[in-house]
Amino acid sequence: MPDPLALPATGAWRPGDEPGHRQFFTFATDRRFALDSGTALSDVVVAYETWGRLDADASNAVLLCHAWTGDSHASGPAGRGHDTPGWWDDTVGPGKPIDTDKYFVVCANVLGGCQGSTGPASPHPDDGEPYGSRFPVVTIRDMVRAQARMMEHLGISRWMSVIGGSMGGMQALEWAVMYPRRVRSLIAIATCMQATAQQIAWGAIGRRAIGLDPKWRSGDYYDASPGDGPTEGLAIARMVAQVTFRSDNVFTDRFGRELADKATVGDTLGMWQRFEVERYLEYHGKKIATRFDANSYLSIGKAMDLHDVARGRGSLERAMARVTAPTLAVGIWSDMLYPAYQQRQIADILQARDVPVEYVEIDSPHGHDAFLINSDQLAEPIEQVLSTAAKSML
Amino acid sequence: MPDPLALPATGAWRPGDEPGHRQFFTFATDRRFALDSGTALSDVVVAYETWGRLDADASNAVLLCHAWTGDSHASGPAGRGHDTPGWWDDTVGPGKPIDTDKYFVVCANVLGGCQGSTGPASPHPDDGEPYGSRFPVVTIRDMVRAQARMMEHLGISRWMSVIGGSMGGMQALEWAVMYPRRVRSLIAIATCMQATAQQIAWGAIGRRAIGLDPKWRSGDYYDASPGDGPTEGLAIARMVAQVTFRSDNVFTDRFGRELADKATVGDTLGMWQRFEVERYLEYHGKKIATRFDANSYLSIGKAMDLHDVARGRGSLERAMARVTAPTLAVGIWSDMLYPAYQQRQIADILQARDVPVEYVEIDSPHGHDAFLINSDQLAEPIEQVLSTAAKSML
Numbered sequence: 001m002p003d004p005l006a007l008p009a010t011g012a013w014r015p016g017d018e019p020g021h022r023q024f025f026t027f028a029t030d031r032r033f034a035l036d037s038g039t040a041l042s043d044v045v046v047a048y049e050t051w052g053r054l055d056a057d058a059s060n061a062v063l064l065c066h067a068w069t070g071d072s073h074a075s076g077p078a079g080r081g082h083d084t085p086g087w088w089d090d091t092v093g094p095g096k097p098i099d100t101d102k103y104f105v106v107c108a109n110v111l112g113g114c115q116g117s118t119g120p121a122s123p124h125p126d127d128g129e130p131y132g133s134r135f136p137v138v139t140i141r142d143m144v145r146a147q148a149r150m151m152e153h154l155g156i157s158r159w160m161s162v163i164g165g166s167m168g169g170m171q172a173l174e175w176a177v178m179y180p181r182r183v184r185s186l187i188a189i190a191t192c193m194q195a196t197a198q199q200i201a202w203g204a205i206g207r208r209a210i211g212l213d214p215k216w217r218s219g220d221y222y223d224a225s226p227g228d229g230p231t232e233g234l235a236i237a238r239m240v241a242q243v244t245f246r247s248d249n250v251f252t253d254r255f256g257r258e259l260a261d262k263a264t265v266g267d268t269l270g271m272w273q274r275f276e277v278e279r280y281l282e283y284h285g286k287k288i289a290t291r292f293d294a295n296s297y298l299s300i301g302k303a304m305d306l307h308d309v310a311r312g313r314g315s316l317e318r319a320m321a322r323v324t325a326p327t328l329a330v331g332i333w334s335d336m337l338y339p340a341y342q343q344r345q346i347a348d349i350l351q352a353r354d355v356p357v358e359y360v361e362i363d364s365p366h367g368h369d370a371f372l373i374n375s376d377q378l379a380e381p382i383e384q385v386l387s388t389a390a391k392s393m394l
Numbered sequence: 395m396p397d398p399l400a401l402p403a404t405g406a407w408r409p410g411d412e413p414g415h416r417q418f419f420t421f422a423t424d425r426r427f428a429l430d431s432g433t434a435l436s437d438v439v440v441a442y443e444t445w446g447r448l449d450a451d452a453s454n455a456v457l458l459c460h461a462w463t464g465d466s467h468a469s470g471p472a473g474r475g476h477d478t479p480g481w482w483d484d485t486v487g488p489g490k491p492i493d494t495d496k497y498f499v500v501c502a503n504v505l506g507g508c509q510g511s512t513g514p515a516s517p518h519p520d521d522g523e524p525y526g527s528r529f530p531v532v533t534i535r536d537m538v539r540a541q542a543r544m545m546e547h548l549g550i551s552r553w554m555s556v557i558g559g560s561m562g563g564m565q566a567l568e569w570a571v572m573y574p575r576r577v578r579s580l581i582a583i584a585t586c587m588q589a590t591a592q593q594i595a596w597g598a599i600g601r602r603a604i605g606l607d608p609k610w611r612s613g614d615y616y617d618a619s620p621g622d623g624p625t626e627g628l629a630i631a632r633m634v635a636q637v638t639f640r641s642d643n644v645f646t647d648r649f650g651r652e653l654a655d656k657a658t659v660g661d662t663l664g665m666w667q668r669f670e671v672e673r674y675l676e677y678h679g680k681k682i683a684t685r686f687d688a689n690s691y692l693s694i695g696k697a698m699d700l701h702d703v704a705r706g707r708g709s710l711e712r713a714m715a716r717v718t719a720p721t722l723a724v725g726i727w728s729d730m731l732y733p734a735y736q737q738r739q740i741a742d743i744l745q746a747r748d749v750p751v752e753y754v755e756i757d758s759p760h761g762h763d764a765f766l767i768n769s770d771q772l773a774e775p776i777e778q779v780l781s782t783a784a785k786s787m788l
Contacts, residue, residue, distance in 0.1 A: 037663040137663045197645035197671040201637045204672040207665075208630050212606055236602050240634065243595045248733065251591035257702060269431040269531045271601075271696055277591040278598040302665055308651055336730070339642065 009221045009229025012114035012121040012293035021049050022072060022116055027149045039136040043125045046150045047116025048072050048108035051092065052100035054156070059393040061156045062098060062386070063147065064088065064107040065164030065171035068241070068300055069292050071115035074107040075100070083291055090375055097379040103160065103386065110171070111146045112138045112299035120295030121222065131295075133219035138299060140167070140307045144174045151182070158182050160389045163382070165189035165330075165371035166338065167300065170307045173346070176323040177309050185389035186323070187382060189330040190362075190371045192342040193316055193349070194308035199337065202244055203305045206237030210294055219295050227289070234294040235285025237301075242284045244337040247367035251277055320349045326356040328385050330371070330378060333361055337368040403615045403623025406508035406515040406687035415443050416466060416510055421543045433530040437519045440544045441510025442466050442502035445486065446494035448550070453787040455550045456492060456780070457541065458482065458501040459558030459565035462635070462694055463686050465509035468501040469494070477685055484769055491773040497554065497780065504565070505540045506532045506693035514689030515616065525689075527613035532693060534561070534701045538568045545576070552576050554783045557776070559583035559724075559765035560732065561694065564701045567740070570717040571703050579783040580717070581776060583724040584756075584765045586736040587710055587743070588702035593731065596638055597699045600631030604688055613689050621683070628688040629679025631695075636678045638731040641761035645671060714743045720750040722779050724765070724772060727755055731762045 025046045027033065032040035049072040054061060064074045066087065073082045075092035092098045092105055109117035112135070120135035151159070162183050164172040169191025176186045192199070210216050213233025221229045243251075260279035274282070288297075313319035329347040331340030340361060347359035360381050364370035371378075419440045421427065426434035443466040448455060458468045460481065469480035469487050486492045486499055503511035506529070514529035545553070556577050558566040563585025570580045586593070604610055607627025615623045637645075654673035668676070682691075707713040723741040725734030734755060741753035754775045758764035765772075 137665050139663065194651060196642060197649040197651070197669070198637065198642040200651070200669045201633075201645065201671050201675055204669070204675060205630060205633045205637070208626075208633065209603055209606070211666075212603070212626050212630060214608055232602075232606050236599060236606060236630075239595075239599045239602065243592065243599070248590060248592040251595065255591040257588060257591070257594070269533065269700060271531050271692065272605075275591070275594045275598070275699065277595050281595055281598060298665065305669065306663060 009215075009224035009226065010231055010234055010289050010294045011291040012119070012296065021076065022047055023049065024116060025150050025153045027146075027153070033146070035136055035142050036139040037137045041118060041136070044111070044118045044146060044149075045116065045122065046108050046111075046118075046146055048106055048150060049074070049076075051075055051105045052103050054104040054154070058156045059158070059160065060102065060390065061104045061106060061154070061159055063151075063159045063162045063175070064092065064098075064105060065147075065162065065168035065175075066107060066110065067164075067166035067168050068304070069288060069297070070168070071113065072107045072109045073115075075105070087372060088375060091378065091382070097382045098163070098386065102390070106150075106154065108147050108150055110143045110167075110300065112143070112296060112303060114293035114296035117146070119293065120219065120299055121293045130222040132222055135219075135295065135299060137306070138303055140170045140174050140303050141178065143303065144171055144178055147171070147175075148179060148182075158184055158393070160393055161185040161187060161386055162325075163187040163189075164191070166191055166368065167304050170304065173309055176325045176327070177313075177319055180322050180324045183325045184392055185385050186325040186327040187330070187385055188327065188343065188346055189378070190332055190335055190338045190343065190368055192307070192338050193320065193346060194310060195305050196342075200305045202240055202337070203301045206240050206301055207298060209233045209236035209240070210298055216294060219298075221294075229289075230294045231286070231289035234289050234292070234297055235282065237297060238285045238288040239281040242281055245368045247334045247336065247365055249334070249365045250367065255280060317349060320346075321353060323350060323355060326385070326388065327358070328381055329357060329359045330381070331359065331361045332364060332366075332368065332370045334365050334370065335368045403609075403618035403620065404625055404628055404683050404688045405685040406513070406690065415470065416441055417443065418510065419544050419547045421540075421547070427540070427543075429530055429536050430533040431531045435512060435530070438505070438512045438540060438543075439510065439516065440502050440505075440512075440540055442500055442544055443468070443470075445469055445499045446497050448498040448548070452550045453552070453554065454496065454784065455498045455500060455548070455553055457545075457553045457556045457569070458486065458492075458499060459541075459556065459562035459569075460501060460504065461558070461560035461562050462698070463682060463691070464562070465507065466501045466503045467509075469499070481766060482769060485772065485776070491776045492557070492780065496784070500544075500548065502541050502544055504537045504561075504694065506537070506690060506697060508687035508690035511540070513687065514613065514693055515687045524616040526616055529613075529689065529693060531696055531700070533697050534564045534568050535572065537697065538565055538572055541565070541569075542573060542576075552578055552787070554787055555579040555581060555780055556719075557581040557583075558585070560585055560762065561698050564698065567703055570719045570721070571707075571713055574716050574718045577719045578786055579779050580719040580721040581724070581779055582721065582737065582740055583772070584726055584729055584732045584737065584762055586701070586732055587714065587740060588704060589699050590736075594699045596634055596731070597695045600634050600695055601692060603627045603630035603634070604692055610688060613692075615688075623683070624688045625680070625683035628683050628686070628691055629676065631691060632679045632682040633675040636675055639761060639763045641728045641730065641759055643728070643759045644761065649674060711743060714740075715747060717744060717749060720779070720782065721752070722775055723751060723753045724775070725753065725755045726758060726760075726762065726764045728759050728764065729762045
């Protein structure tokens with residue numbers, strides 16, 4: 001068994017990394033946890049963080065769902081195991097829009113992830129070796145089912161609100177479809193009811209890039225030296241994503257046609273001389289490999305491609321007919337990855353069934369990542385949803 | 395020296411492939427051909443095709459400039475060395491909008507290409523071995539300078555029109571800037587005056603993917619068995635491009651969330667089970683490797699990233715001030731790669747200097763490739779430009 005405290009081949013959390021705040025819940029110790037793929041997992045760990053205090057009647061709980069390479073650290077400073085502050089630190093905290101003085105806020109690392117929850121880098125219960133290529137395909141619904149087990153563990157029977165952006169929004173939608181009586185309000189941001197062909201295309205390219213990396217070794221690279229896993233394939237996959245997370249206009253404003261390393265290389269014309277935008281993409285590509293596991297990137301990416309609330313439910317309309325939670329759907333006009341029409345579709349399909357729904361558009365040129373960058377624009381709409389939901393919980 | 399008739403490691407034209415129509419012009423046999431990068435080439439070959447007859451006063455010549463993986467075969471059926479009909483077969487031919495009964499039409503394979511003109515797969519004059527990693531970076535301006543030599547060889551002193559889409563439009567713009575007295579009209583389609591950061595980003599990702607392929611071997615793979623070159627890296631690079639060439643809407647209409655190979659694999663959830671859109675992208679990825687050389691893909695891609703009519707000319711305005719040719723700028727509303735604002739910028743900058751200019755937008759959901767798919771919408775505007783230019787040549 002590899003040293004659990006050793007740095008992994010590509011970035012993944014290891015026991016000992018926890019900054020104290022992170023908690024762990026293990027289930028499926030007796031009975032296996034069935035997955036959509038027809039397989040099952042044992043000894044499933046959900047790593048999660050909480051902020052605020054749960055009311056005596058457990059009526060003030062809010063679930064946050066994270067995006068692709070996010071984790072449970074939605075709020076709070078950087079620290080051991082988290083090289084950056086919480087991904088929604090401006091939005092979640094005392095006196096902030098998701099006010100932890102009022103609400104008990106929970107965020108769990110998704111199944112398939114690499115920040116404490118069971119994923120491909122986790123030890124297989126049979127032999128203690130990392131799952132690697134043995135890790136089964138998981139779906140957004142599997143992630144939500146694991147969160148539902150955590151919910152029961154926490155003694156919560158209804159979420160005041162389930163909130164998420166991007167893949168977090170996929171989970172939030174599935175929560176409202178799978179467990180309508182457990183969700184009192186829904187905030188779905190920059191997300192979709194089903195992944196489109198173009199979204200799948202971007203995902204497929206990333207998969208191929210990781211698969212091309214000789215160091216990926218079909219997913220069984222965990223015995224590699226630290227940093228000697230499929231870092232280049234993962235970097236390319238991330239570069240594709242990073243372009244789709246941002247926008248043409250902002251890239252032009254920020255990078256234009258500037259050359260990188262100009263001081264050292266001059267401005268001769270070389271095949272591998274980088275433009276500034278390439279340096280930026282490479283930076284993000286390298287960074288992801290230090291903090292995220294390539295197999296988790298594949299696992300979660302595939303879950304997003306498989307995301308389809310209609311799967312096995314007849315149609316989008318029939319699936320969404322299960323949703324009763326008042327809903328805030330949020331789009332971003334500059335989002336090229338999850339274009340705003342997809343969130344308007346969510347609003348339209350609910351409105352047609354008289355579910356209370358509001359559509360709000362973030363006015364930002366930053367593209368998909370505006371749900372992180374310009375979350376200030378969501379302060380008022382989120383506060384409204386939460387205060388209305390709080391009243392309805394009384 | 396490798397057998398010139400053997401199939402290359404990735405697709406490139408070899409002597410013997412020519413369908414009869416293709417012609418060759420060699421220059422820089424005495425004096426080297428200087429490149430923007432500060433290096434130079436000897437014995438440069440330009441492969442080109444022509445249609446129609448040149449007038450006695452050489453006043454009816456039209457130059458077509460091809461895009462990334464295009465070649466000189468703009469018109470005519472598939473044949474040896476061309477596995478598809480001409481890339482603008484609907485637009486170029488007898489009685490067609492670019493009427494070869496009236497005009498003498500020329501299309502040259504670009505410098506750096508792999509369809510007969512000098513490129514990385516060509517024999518280095520020093521040793522007869524392929525250039526491979528020795529091939530220098532070329533620019534759009536270098537491509538145009540090589541075409542100018544071909545023009546002189548053909549006895550043409552002015553083009554009635556220079557026409558191109560995508561990278562072809564970059565060449566057309568540089569023609570009008572570099573040789574204003576040789577260009578009587580300009581048609582620039584789905585192109586730009588300078589590559590943006592986002593365009594460079596897509597190019598950079600493709601470069602990295604080819605570079606990651608162990609079979610690329612820093613560009614010196616020409617001794618590999620047929621098809622055993624960096625086909626997978628090239629495929630990934632092409633997959634990125636293919637998504638940017640098309641559109642979200644059309645991908646949804648055409649592929650939706652259909653699974654490929656459904657009959658054989660069922661609809662279980664597997665990591666490498668393909669959606670139909672993935673099958674489509676892989677098809678295009680594999681196909682490019684049979685007909686195009688990976689090093690040429692890199693070479694031409696870099697030339698596009700380096701494309702900037704302002705480079706060394708002070709500013710876009712000062713560069714474009716050299717253009718005197720009446721211009722038709724064509725955009726496509728659904729083009730995510732070269733968005734329509736870029737062609738409106740071309741029109742605006744010329745209009746500000748009172749150069750006769752018209753902006754036309756192709757109304758198509760097909761994205762960038764609409765300049766090929768919906769070229770019928772350009773029939774009338776092109777005919778107008780050509781008939782006006784023909785009169786001005788009298």
